[in-house]
Amino acid sequence: MSGLVNALVIVAVVAIVIARQFRAQPIDTDRRWWLLPVILAVMALREPGVLDAHHRVESGALLAVELLTGLATGAGWAWTTRIWTSPDGVVWTKSTKASGAVWVVGIGLRVGLYAAGTALGVHQDSAALMLGLAGTLLVRGGILVRRARSRGAVGPSAPAYGDDSRPAWKESV
Structure with a gap:
């Protein structure tokens, strides 16, 4: 796959994931939350340019x-995401302002890594970025599913770091 296609896949996945996470949505602990990260990792590892041949x-x-x-x-994104249980027993999730800050810091770190690689003369392919995104989504999904399963039945809402501690109202999806 070309670098342009990889870049478009990365931008599309990030846009969809971020847009969805800032709306309240139920967590289905039985679904295959790990599937998208695995697909992204396979796509990234199939690329020959993951490592620069001249600067291994x-x-x-x-x-x-x-x-x-x-x-x-x-991990930061998952732990700053708000999780609550509705009266009907469904566990809901919604990212907070702190989650957005985690994304901004993560993107800043990745820009810094790209700049460091450029300064070292290392050719950097989008496959490395895609692999990092796969890791981000895999860890986030795993932690959220674990947090949701630990909530079990109906329980009080546990605020996330940076949460405004407002009442938990379901948003229409």
């Missing part, structure tokens, strides 16, 4: 930092 050590280090950034962003 430097590009490997940048890829490792990209993956760690993705995992940290996913």
Whole structure:
């Protein structure tokens, strides 16, 4: 797949995911929450340009930092997401302002990594970014499903960091 197609896939996935997460939505712990991250990872790993052939050590280090950034962003996003249980027992989720801040910091770190790679003369392909995004979505989904399962039946709402602690009203989806 070309770099342009990868970039379009990344932009589309990020736009859809971010737009959906800032609306209240029920969490289905039985669905395959891991499927999209696995598809993104497979697409990224099929690309030959994940590592720069002329700078293997430097590009490997940048890829490792990209993956760690993705995992940290996913964890931060999941822990700043508000989860509550409605009276009918359905567990709902909605990202908070703090979740948006996590995204901004994560994007800033990725821009910094790209700048560092450029300064080192390392060719960077969009496959590394796609792999980092897959890690972000996988960790976020896993933590949210675990948090939702731990809520079990009806319980009080647990505010997330940075939440305004407003009443939990369902939004129409």
